[in-house]
Amino acid sequence: MSRLARHTKGALAGYSTVVLAARLLALIAASVPVAMACSFYAPSTEDYARPRQLEGMGGANGQGGDSGVGASGNGGGSAGLAGEGTVSEAGAGGEAGEAGGTGGGAPCAPAPERCNGVDDDCDNIIDEGCPTGFLRASTTKETSLGDSTGGTTFADLCANDELIVGLQLGFSGWLYQLTGICQRYSLAVNTQLTPWKYSVAFEATRLLPSHPASTNGALQQVSCAAGMVLVGVHVYEQYGNAAHTGNPYITGLSISCAAPTFDPSATNPQLTWAGAVELGPFIDSSFNASEALRKDQLLSNGRLVVGLHGSAGFWVDNVGLTSSSVQVLIK
Numbered sequence: 035m036s037r038l039a040r041h042t043k044g045a046l047a048g049y050s051t052v053v054l055a056a057r058l059l060a061l062i063a064a065s066v067p068v069a070m071a072c073s074f075y076a077p078s079t080e081d082y083a084r085p086r087q088l089e090g091m092g093g094a095n096g097q098g099g100d101s102g103v104g105a106s107g108n109g110g111g112s113a114g115l116a117g118e119g120t121v122s123e124a125g126a127g128g129e130a131g132e133a134g135g136t137g138g139g140a141p142c143a144p145a146p147e148r149c150n151g152v153d154d155d156c157d158n159i160i161d162e163g164c165p166t167g168f169l170r171a172s173t174t175k176e177t178s179l180g181d182s183t184g185g186t187t188f189a190d191l192c193a194n195d196e197l198i199v200g201l202q203l204g205f206s207g208w209l210y211q212l213t214g215i216c217q218r219y220s221l222a223v224n225t226q227l228t229p230w231k232y233s234v235a236f237e238a239t240r241l242l243p244s245h246p247a248s249t250n251g252a253l254q255q256v257s258c259a260a261g262m263v264l265v266g267v268h269v270y271e272q273y274g275n276a277a278h279t280g281n282p283y284i285t286g287l288s289i290s291c292a293a294p295t296f297d298p299s300a301t302n303p304q305l306t307w308a309g310a311v312e313l314g315p316f317i318d319s320s321f322n323a324s325e326a327l328r329k330d331q332l333l334s335n336g337r338l339v340v341g342l343h344g345s346a347g348f349w350v351d352n353v354g355l356t357s358s359s360v361q362v363l364i365k
């Protein structure tokens with residue numbers, strides 16, 4: 035039944051023809067602004083959640099009726115009914131909104147927290163106990179290799195989010211320049227798997243300062259395979275005579291590489307590695323295997339190379355690794 039017909043039916047009961055005519059006129063006068071007001075109003079989803087605002091509109095319509103003449107009192111009352119009708123319609127909308135709210139806020143059923151982007155255990159924290167990044171610990175200068183003398187010391191560090199992944203060597207009879215190669219690393223997350231799988235991602239590389247700063251030596255970069263980082267260095271020293279007197283020189287060099295991994299469920303997870311692979315030796319024409327003395331610096335598991343140190347003058351006197359451990363940050 036239309037609003038106007040509904041109001042007319044209610045208004046007809048118990049009135050004479052004259053009174054009815056006057057009341058009908060009052061009803062029409064009162065209903066027009068209500069209909070106009072409603073025609074401008076199209077409830078939105080947000081309005082469904084605010085039925086009080088709609089009640090206010092109904093009240094305003096009723097006041098409009100009071101300002102009329104004659105049967106203004108009745109008109110006001112009818113307009114009030116019309117306003118109530120609007121509120122009733124708005125109330126139906128409000129119920130629909132509540133139904134939607136119930137669907138979105140289903141009771142949380144606690145389950146063991148997993149790394150999946152969801153608050154499984156219902157403590158309002160998403161993925162607590164899951165990896166969020168890496169943090170390098172303090173650094174240690176490992177024993178340097180090489181017995182040549184006369185150079186000045188140097189020490190260079192990669193940035194906190196970088197690891198040494200290789201060396202740039204400058205040979206000219208023996209090692210005339212050394213440069214570290216740093217590579218950025220970060221936490222990678224595969225969200226296609228459940229639970230999410232975490233790993234180490236590698237990005238851009240850059241060179242540390244060279245020692246000495248300039249060289250006539252032939253440059254070559256020796257780097258670990260993709261996904262692997264430096265965990266050791268091995269130098270070959272040669273003396274200029276069979277008695278091994280005087281100053282020795284570094285005529286060859288090898289590097290050891292390993293792939294850093296981590297177990298997020300460990301008590302204090304950190305980057306670890308196993309099964310180092312040696313690359314080299316990288317040598318110059320003066321290298322003589324029968325004369326060369328090998329010296330090794332292989333880090334222990336959990337230690338990674340984050341810088342180089344040593345000494346150099348006209349050539350490289352000795353080579354040292356600067357190591358650190360890398361903690362896996364947990365939320």
Ligand SMILES: [Ca+2]
Binds near residue numbers: 153155156158159160
């Ligand atoms: Ca949680």
Ligand SMILES: [Ca+2]
Binds near residue numbers: 149150152154160162
């Ligand atoms: Ca989770």
